[in-house]
Amino acid sequence: MISIRGLTKIYHTKLNQIKAVDDLDLDVKKGEIFGVIGYSGAGKSTFIRLMNRLENPTSGKIMIDEEEITALSKDQLRVSRQGIGMIFQHFNLLWSRTVHENIAFPLEIAGVPKAERIKRVDELIDLVGLSGRGDAYPSQLSGGQKQRVGIARALANNPKVLLCDEATSALDPETTDSILNLLVDINQKLGLTIILITHEMHVIRKICHRVAVMEAGKVVEQGDVLDVFLHPKLPVTKRFVEQVMGDREQDDALDKITQSYTTGKVVRLHFVGEITNQAIISTVAKQFDVQANILQGKITQTQKGAYGTLFVHFDGEESEIQKAIDFITSTSVKVEVGLHD
Known part of the structure; x- marks a missing residue:
């Protein structure tokens, strides 16, 4: 479904250059929830923005459903992006538009007729659990409800891939779990391929089938989530597993x-x-x-x-x-x- 080879992004400054993504290779299967985890500065957010060319790579190739995203012109990319949905940490909603209008926005851009837009938006509002809130404005919604609007908007054009950039980082634990459950439900109902960026192992543990660990722009470890939990190889991966399975205070108490x-x-x-x-x-x-x-x-x-x-x-x-x-x-x-x- 998704094949990435030699993906590199270099930022140039007056004094030096920074490799945010460094010769990255990755394969994602159709219909799976694939997690990418790393600490701040690991390059994971740059990586996800390269996936739909919100950032252009310095070198490398991205293939999505046999289409080379990295070779598309601006006009071709505009069409291709309709098949790649994206949700953000801070929602990125249009504050002057209602829930219904926010979800309809990508359909307007795609030139979908009004009657068809209304039908599609109503379906999505039901899908994400916001029935009765179509006329509300973002300022009238909770954080979890805002993210549900963001998810519905990302699904408007029936994408093949959903990219999630720290989609739950701004939410409390209970709301995070409800959004993760929604993503699993969408994955199962629609067969949607999901790539999820996070720094929280709880998120990976709860919904991902496979995971890649990023450090200094590279994928340093990857595999089935359960295998990574059982056999973390590198110190960075072991620290992430400790987030869920280890408690250093309890370990200290155990020592005593x-x-x-x-x-x-x-x-x-x-x-x-x-x-x-x-x-x-x-x-x-x-x-x-x-x-x-x-x-x-x-x-x-x-x-x-x-x-x-x-x-x-x-x-x-x-x-x-x-x-x-x-x-x-x-x-x-x-x-x-x-x-x-």
């Missing part, structure tokens, strides 16, 4: 707790998918002569399944503890032994 154990072993268990629903610890306590004390645990859900970690102290004879650990390992739970010993 485990220092008090002079016998047994402290292990960390990694659960994936259906295994998270199995009563493994209680089974171990029944089958082996060990005492199991759960110290800390957390389970989170991704689009590809659940992922959880559990810190457990096992006490008893060393041979029995080893049997218990071997049993857990046989269930496909990953076991790290000897933590904090």
Whole structure:
């Protein structure tokens, strides 16, 4: 669906040049929600603006549905952009226009007849959950409602791709979840390909199928979201995973707790998918002569399944503890032994 090769954007200043995007290669499958995550300055917002040529690349190629976006003239690009919707962090609504008029704006530009525009806008208002608010102005809406208008406007011309640039960063957590649920619903109902830029791993975890991690203009790590959660390779990725799965204050507290154990072993268990629903610890306590004390645990859900970690102290004879650990390992739970010993 989307193929990017050698994408580079260089900004020139009086003193030097800055590579905001540096020789980036990426493939996005049709109908998937693909996340791009990075800290401030990683180049992710520049990357998303290159996708529809709000910024022109210094070099490289972008193919969307077999059309080379980077080779289009201005007139060709104007037509092609109708197939690429975009939503923004700060909504970018027309404040002097109503909800209905904001959503209708791209249809007006495309020359869609009035009767058809009205029908399409009414459909979109229902789709994004704003029934009855068509005559309201942006100043009369909450942040979440404004973003729903932005989403409806981006969908007006039935795009093939939806680009989301930090679409939830200006929203509170509850509203963020409602907007993310809406994006998942749109993805499933319309089969829309979504590229989502964010600095929040919670957003990636909740709705994305795959993720690319950007640092210094480059994609440094990518893969299925669950795989990245389970096996983060680079320090930057590990920090993002900690946003969801790790709590440094809790880890510090855990260090203090485990220092008090002079016998047994402290292990960390990694659960994936259906295994998270199995009563493994209680089974171990029944089958082996060990005492199991759960110290800390957390389970989170991704689009590809659940992922959880559990810190457990096992006490008893060393041979029995080893049997218990071997049993857990046989269930496909990953076991790290000897933590904090």
